[in-house]
Amino acid sequence: MLNQIAAIHGTGVLPVTNSYESIATVTVGAGGQSGVTFSSIPSTYKHLQLRFMARVTGATTLDNLTMRLNNTAGTSYTAHFLQGNGSSTSSAWILINGSELYVGRLPGANSTSGIFGVGVIDILDYQNTNKNKTVRALDGQDQNGSGEVFFHSGLFNSTNAVNEINLLNSYAQYSSFALYGIKG
Protein backbone atom coordinates (compact mmCIF):
# COMPACT_ATOMS: atom_id res chain seq x y z
CA MET A 1 0.00 0.00 0.00
CA LEU A 2 2.80 2.44 0.83
CA ASN A 3 4.37 1.90 -2.56
CA GLN A 4 1.04 2.77 -4.09
CA ILE A 5 0.86 5.98 -2.07
CA ALA A 6 4.35 6.96 -3.14
CA ALA A 7 3.56 6.14 -6.72
CA ILE A 8 0.35 8.13 -6.73
CA HIS A 9 2.16 11.17 -5.43
CA GLY A 10 4.82 10.83 -8.09
CA THR A 11 3.33 9.56 -11.29
CA GLY A 12 0.49 7.13 -10.69
CA VAL A 13 2.80 4.32 -11.74
CA LEU A 14 3.26 1.51 -9.23
CA PRO A 15 7.01 1.29 -8.62
CA VAL A 16 8.77 -2.01 -8.78
CA THR A 17 12.34 -2.81 -7.96
CA ASN A 18 14.80 -0.83 -10.10
CA SER A 19 12.03 1.28 -11.65
CA TYR A 20 13.26 4.68 -10.37
CA GLU A 21 16.72 5.62 -11.65
CA SER A 22 18.97 8.62 -11.34
CA ILE A 23 19.83 10.05 -14.78
CA ALA A 24 21.93 13.16 -14.04
CA THR A 25 22.54 15.82 -11.41
CA VAL A 26 23.75 19.40 -11.59
CA THR A 27 25.06 21.12 -8.45
CA VAL A 28 26.04 24.76 -8.90
CA GLY A 29 29.51 25.71 -7.80
CA ALA A 30 31.10 28.88 -6.56
CA GLY A 31 30.23 31.90 -8.65
CA GLY A 32 26.86 30.56 -9.71
CA GLN A 33 25.75 29.22 -13.08
CA SER A 34 23.74 30.72 -15.91
CA GLY A 35 21.23 28.10 -16.97
CA VAL A 36 21.08 24.37 -16.39
CA THR A 37 20.49 21.90 -19.22
CA PHE A 38 19.79 18.20 -19.17
CA SER A 39 20.48 16.96 -22.69
CA SER A 40 20.42 13.61 -24.46
CA ILE A 41 17.78 12.34 -22.03
CA PRO A 42 17.43 8.58 -22.53
CA SER A 43 14.24 7.42 -24.18
CA THR A 44 14.00 4.30 -22.05
CA TYR A 45 11.70 5.59 -19.29
CA LYS A 46 7.98 6.23 -19.03
CA HIS A 47 8.10 9.45 -17.00
CA LEU A 48 10.69 11.92 -15.76
CA GLN A 49 10.96 13.54 -12.35
CA LEU A 50 13.11 16.60 -11.66
CA ARG A 51 13.82 17.36 -8.00
CA PHE A 52 15.39 20.69 -7.10
CA MET A 53 16.67 22.90 -4.33
CA ALA A 54 17.68 26.28 -5.75
CA ARG A 55 17.98 30.03 -5.48
CA VAL A 56 18.84 32.62 -8.11
CA THR A 57 21.66 35.12 -8.23
CA GLY A 58 19.56 38.08 -9.31
CA ALA A 59 19.08 41.09 -7.06
CA THR A 60 15.53 40.17 -6.25
CA THR A 61 13.57 38.64 -3.39
CA LEU A 62 11.88 35.98 -5.50
CA ASP A 63 11.99 34.84 -9.11
CA ASN A 64 10.15 32.23 -11.14
CA LEU A 65 11.90 28.98 -11.99
CA THR A 66 11.70 29.02 -15.76
CA MET A 67 11.79 25.94 -17.97
CA ARG A 68 11.78 25.06 -21.64
CA LEU A 69 11.73 21.62 -23.20
CA ASN A 70 13.87 20.65 -26.20
CA ASN A 71 15.14 24.26 -26.13
CA THR A 72 11.87 25.24 -27.78
CA ALA A 73 10.61 28.79 -27.28
CA GLY A 74 7.99 30.39 -29.51
CA THR A 75 4.40 30.07 -28.32
CA SER A 76 4.64 26.52 -27.10
CA TYR A 77 3.68 26.79 -23.43
CA THR A 78 0.59 27.39 -21.34
CA ALA A 79 0.61 27.23 -17.56
CA HIS A 80 -1.37 28.02 -14.44
CA PHE A 81 -0.95 27.71 -10.70
CA LEU A 82 -2.65 27.41 -7.32
CA GLN A 83 -0.77 29.23 -4.56
CA GLY A 84 -0.88 29.76 -0.82
CA ASN A 85 1.14 32.65 0.61
CA GLY A 86 0.50 32.18 4.29
CA SER A 87 -2.62 34.30 4.49
CA SER A 88 -4.55 33.85 1.24
CA THR A 89 -4.82 31.70 -1.85
CA SER A 90 -4.65 32.64 -5.49
CA SER A 91 -4.86 30.97 -8.87
CA ALA A 92 -4.14 32.28 -12.32
CA TRP A 93 -3.01 31.53 -15.82
CA ILE A 94 0.68 32.39 -15.72
CA LEU A 95 0.81 32.54 -19.51
CA ILE A 96 -1.02 31.28 -22.54
CA ASN A 97 0.92 30.32 -25.66
CA GLY A 98 4.09 31.66 -24.10
CA SER A 99 7.77 30.99 -24.67
CA GLU A 100 8.51 29.17 -21.39
CA LEU A 101 6.99 27.49 -18.33
CA TYR A 102 7.12 28.61 -14.72
CA VAL A 103 7.52 25.60 -12.45
CA GLY A 104 8.69 27.07 -9.16
CA ARG A 105 9.54 30.16 -7.12
CA LEU A 106 13.08 30.72 -5.96
CA PRO A 107 14.61 33.10 -3.43
CA GLY A 108 17.03 35.62 -4.88
CA ALA A 109 20.01 37.53 -3.59
CA ASN A 110 17.77 39.84 -1.53
CA SER A 111 16.34 36.93 0.46
CA THR A 112 17.81 35.55 3.66
CA SER A 113 20.92 33.55 2.90
CA GLY A 114 20.79 29.79 3.31
CA ILE A 115 17.14 29.53 2.23
CA PHE A 116 16.37 27.77 -1.03
CA GLY A 117 13.20 27.01 -2.96
CA VAL A 118 12.41 23.32 -3.43
CA GLY A 119 10.17 21.26 -5.63
CA VAL A 120 9.31 18.03 -7.33
CA ILE A 121 8.46 18.32 -11.04
CA ASP A 122 6.93 15.48 -13.04
CA ILE A 123 7.07 15.33 -16.84
CA LEU A 124 4.61 12.64 -17.73
CA ASP A 125 4.76 10.28 -20.72
CA TYR A 126 7.63 12.33 -22.07
CA GLN A 127 8.46 9.97 -24.93
CA ASN A 128 4.97 9.67 -26.35
CA THR A 129 4.78 11.22 -29.83
CA ASN A 130 0.97 11.04 -29.88
CA LYS A 131 0.50 13.46 -27.01
CA ASN A 132 1.36 17.00 -26.07
CA LYS A 133 3.38 16.99 -22.87
CA THR A 134 2.16 17.80 -19.37
CA VAL A 135 4.40 19.14 -16.62
CA ARG A 136 3.26 19.39 -13.02
CA ALA A 137 5.04 20.58 -9.91
CA LEU A 138 4.65 20.76 -6.15
CA ASP A 139 7.01 23.50 -5.07
CA GLY A 140 7.60 26.31 -2.62
CA GLN A 141 9.84 28.28 -0.33
CA ASP A 142 9.44 29.28 3.30
CA GLN A 143 11.44 32.10 4.86
CA ASN A 144 10.06 32.14 8.42
CA GLY A 145 7.52 34.90 8.12
CA SER A 146 7.05 34.78 4.38
CA GLY A 147 6.79 32.11 1.76
CA GLU A 148 4.63 30.41 -0.81
CA VAL A 149 3.57 26.88 -1.65
CA PHE A 150 2.41 26.10 -5.18
CA PHE A 151 0.85 23.60 -7.44
CA HIS A 152 2.11 24.46 -10.94
CA SER A 153 0.75 22.82 -14.06
CA GLY A 154 1.97 23.32 -17.58
CA LEU A 155 1.46 22.27 -21.17
CA PHE A 156 4.25 21.91 -23.72
CA ASN A 157 2.21 22.11 -26.91
CA SER A 158 4.32 19.66 -28.88
CA THR A 159 4.06 15.95 -29.59
CA ASN A 160 7.84 15.67 -29.91
CA ALA A 161 9.53 13.37 -27.44
CA VAL A 162 11.33 15.33 -24.75
CA ASN A 163 15.08 14.87 -24.98
CA GLU A 164 16.25 18.06 -23.34
CA ILE A 165 15.23 20.14 -20.31
CA ASN A 166 16.38 23.74 -20.13
CA LEU A 167 16.24 25.74 -16.91
CA LEU A 168 16.78 29.36 -17.76
CA ASN A 169 17.61 31.35 -14.62
CA SER A 170 21.04 32.14 -13.19
CA TYR A 171 21.44 29.95 -10.15
CA ALA A 172 23.36 30.52 -6.95
CA GLN A 173 26.00 28.26 -5.47
CA TYR A 174 24.67 25.07 -3.81
CA SER A 175 21.58 24.99 -6.03
CA SER A 176 20.99 21.46 -7.22
CA PHE A 177 18.82 19.83 -9.86
CA ALA A 178 18.49 16.05 -10.05
CA LEU A 179 16.77 14.25 -12.94
CA TYR A 180 15.27 10.80 -12.48
CA GLY A 181 13.63 8.36 -14.85
CA ILE A 182 10.68 6.19 -13.92
CA LYS A 183 10.07 3.00 -15.83
CA GLY A 184 6.61 1.86 -16.77
Add this chain to the structure above:
Amino acid sequence: MPSTYTPIATTTLGSAQANYTFSSIPATYTDLVLIVSGRVSTVSQISLQFNSNTATNYSVTSLYGSGSAAGSGRNSNDVEMVGGFGFFDTTAVSTSIIHIMNYSNTTTFKTAIGRGNSTSHYVHAGVGLWRQTSAINTIKVFVNGGYNWSTGTTFTLYGIKAA
Protein backbone atom coordinates in the same frame (compact mmCIF):
# COMPACT_ATOMS: atom_id res chain seq x y z
CA MET B 1 21.64 4.39 -14.54
CA PRO B 2 21.75 3.75 -10.78
CA SER B 3 18.47 2.67 -9.31
CA THR B 4 17.33 4.56 -6.22
CA TYR B 5 14.23 5.39 -4.08
CA THR B 6 15.43 2.97 -1.44
CA PRO B 7 13.50 1.98 1.70
CA ILE B 8 15.52 3.00 4.77
CA ALA B 9 13.12 1.94 7.53
CA THR B 10 9.48 1.16 8.10
CA THR B 11 7.31 0.31 11.06
CA THR B 12 3.66 -0.36 11.82
CA LEU B 13 2.54 0.42 15.34
CA GLY B 14 1.37 -2.52 17.39
CA SER B 15 0.01 -0.17 20.05
CA ALA B 16 -0.75 3.53 20.34
CA GLN B 17 2.18 5.81 20.98
CA ALA B 18 2.93 9.50 21.00
CA ASN B 19 5.69 9.57 18.43
CA TYR B 20 7.96 7.58 16.20
CA THR B 21 11.59 8.53 15.59
CA PHE B 22 13.79 7.57 12.67
CA SER B 23 17.33 7.66 14.00
CA SER B 24 20.82 7.08 12.61
CA ILE B 25 19.60 8.12 9.15
CA PRO B 26 22.44 7.44 6.68
CA ALA B 27 23.96 10.53 5.09
CA THR B 28 24.39 8.77 1.77
CA TYR B 29 21.20 9.95 0.06
CA THR B 30 20.20 13.29 -1.48
CA ASP B 31 16.54 13.53 -0.47
CA LEU B 32 14.36 11.72 2.04
CA VAL B 33 10.70 10.84 1.50
CA LEU B 34 8.60 10.23 4.59
CA ILE B 35 5.25 8.52 4.20
CA VAL B 36 2.80 8.23 7.08
CA SER B 37 -0.50 6.43 6.83
CA GLY B 38 -2.77 6.00 9.81
CA ARG B 39 -5.00 7.44 12.49
CA VAL B 40 -4.66 9.36 15.71
CA SER B 41 -6.34 9.49 19.11
CA THR B 42 -7.62 13.06 18.60
CA VAL B 43 -7.87 14.90 15.28
CA SER B 44 -4.71 16.91 14.81
CA GLN B 45 -1.84 17.59 12.46
CA ILE B 46 1.38 15.75 11.85
CA SER B 47 4.48 17.43 13.27
CA LEU B 48 8.18 16.92 12.71
CA GLN B 49 11.34 17.70 14.62
CA PHE B 50 14.86 17.11 13.35
CA ASN B 51 17.93 16.05 15.32
CA SER B 52 16.07 16.46 18.64
CA ASN B 53 16.07 20.21 18.02
CA THR B 54 13.26 21.78 20.07
CA ALA B 55 14.21 25.43 19.61
CA THR B 56 12.09 27.89 17.63
CA ASN B 57 13.82 27.04 14.37
CA TYR B 58 10.82 25.81 12.40
CA SER B 59 8.33 27.53 10.08
CA VAL B 60 5.70 26.41 7.58
CA THR B 61 3.60 27.92 4.80
CA SER B 62 0.52 25.93 3.86
CA LEU B 63 -2.26 25.67 1.28
CA TYR B 64 -5.42 23.74 2.10
CA GLY B 65 -8.94 22.96 1.00
CA SER B 66 -11.70 21.90 3.33
CA GLY B 67 -14.26 20.81 0.79
CA SER B 68 -16.05 24.14 1.01
CA ALA B 69 -13.23 26.68 1.02
CA ALA B 70 -9.54 27.10 0.26
CA GLY B 71 -7.09 28.80 2.57
CA SER B 72 -3.47 29.36 3.42
CA GLY B 73 -1.70 29.51 6.74
CA ARG B 74 1.65 30.13 8.30
CA ASN B 75 3.54 29.12 11.43
CA SER B 76 6.76 31.00 12.20
CA ASN B 77 9.46 30.67 14.86
CA ASP B 78 7.92 27.42 16.00
CA VAL B 79 9.35 24.54 18.03
CA GLU B 80 8.10 22.02 15.47
CA MET B 81 7.42 21.80 11.74
CA VAL B 82 3.64 21.69 11.72
CA GLY B 83 0.78 23.07 9.70
CA GLY B 84 1.44 22.05 6.13
CA PHE B 85 1.47 18.28 5.87
CA GLY B 86 -2.01 17.31 6.84
CA PHE B 87 -4.54 16.38 9.49
CA PHE B 88 -5.01 12.88 10.79
CA ASP B 89 -8.37 11.54 11.87
CA THR B 90 -9.58 9.13 14.54
CA THR B 91 -11.55 6.89 12.19
CA ALA B 92 -10.68 7.30 8.50
CA VAL B 93 -7.07 6.67 7.52
CA SER B 94 -5.15 9.77 6.43
CA THR B 95 -1.81 10.05 4.65
CA SER B 96 1.13 12.41 4.46
CA ILE B 97 3.98 12.37 1.97
CA ILE B 98 6.85 14.70 2.87
CA HIS B 99 10.00 15.29 0.83
CA ILE B 100 12.97 16.49 2.85
CA MET B 101 15.27 17.94 0.26
CA ASN B 102 19.10 17.84 0.34
CA TYR B 103 18.92 16.74 3.95
CA SER B 104 22.54 15.71 4.35
CA ASN B 105 24.28 18.89 3.23
CA THR B 106 25.90 21.01 5.94
CA THR B 107 25.71 24.34 4.11
CA THR B 108 22.05 25.30 3.69
CA PHE B 109 18.98 25.45 5.88
CA LYS B 110 16.72 22.47 5.33
CA THR B 111 13.42 22.69 3.46
CA ALA B 112 10.69 20.08 3.26
CA ILE B 113 7.73 20.02 0.89
CA GLY B 114 4.77 17.73 1.07
CA ARG B 115 1.14 16.89 0.92
CA GLY B 116 -1.44 15.59 3.32
CA ASN B 117 -4.75 13.98 2.52
CA SER B 118 -7.54 13.51 5.04
CA THR B 119 -10.90 12.67 3.55
CA SER B 120 -12.62 13.79 6.72
CA HIS B 121 -10.89 17.16 6.96
CA TYR B 122 -8.49 18.81 4.54
CA VAL B 123 -6.30 18.33 1.53
CA HIS B 124 -3.02 20.04 2.34
CA ALA B 125 0.19 21.14 0.70
CA GLY B 126 2.99 22.71 2.66
CA VAL B 127 6.57 23.89 2.61
CA GLY B 128 8.57 23.90 5.83
CA LEU B 129 11.91 25.39 6.84
CA TRP B 130 14.30 24.27 9.57
CA ARG B 131 16.83 27.03 10.12
CA GLN B 132 19.80 24.86 10.81
CA THR B 133 22.60 23.80 8.47
CA SER B 134 23.27 20.48 10.21
CA ALA B 135 22.70 17.31 8.27
CA ILE B 136 19.48 15.63 9.38
CA ASN B 137 20.13 12.31 11.12
CA THR B 138 16.95 11.89 13.17
CA ILE B 139 13.30 12.66 12.41
CA LYS B 140 10.71 12.62 15.19
CA VAL B 141 7.19 12.23 13.83
CA PHE B 142 4.46 13.13 16.26
CA VAL B 143 0.94 14.51 16.59
CA ASN B 144 0.58 18.20 17.32
CA GLY B 145 -1.00 18.70 20.73
CA GLY B 146 0.52 15.65 22.38
CA TYR B 147 -1.95 13.06 21.10
CA ASN B 148 -1.18 9.51 20.08
CA TRP B 149 -0.69 7.74 16.82
CA SER B 150 -3.13 4.83 16.75
CA THR B 151 -2.36 1.15 16.42
CA GLY B 152 -1.76 0.22 12.80
CA THR B 153 -0.27 3.56 11.77
CA THR B 154 2.64 3.03 9.40
CA PHE B 155 5.76 5.15 9.06
CA THR B 156 8.14 4.61 6.14
CA LEU B 157 11.29 6.49 5.20
CA TYR B 158 12.85 6.30 1.73
CA GLY B 159 16.16 7.65 0.49
CA ILE B 160 16.66 9.06 -3.01
CA LYS B 161 20.21 9.35 -4.23
CA ALA B 162 21.16 11.62 -7.10
CA ALA B 163 23.78 10.46 -9.54
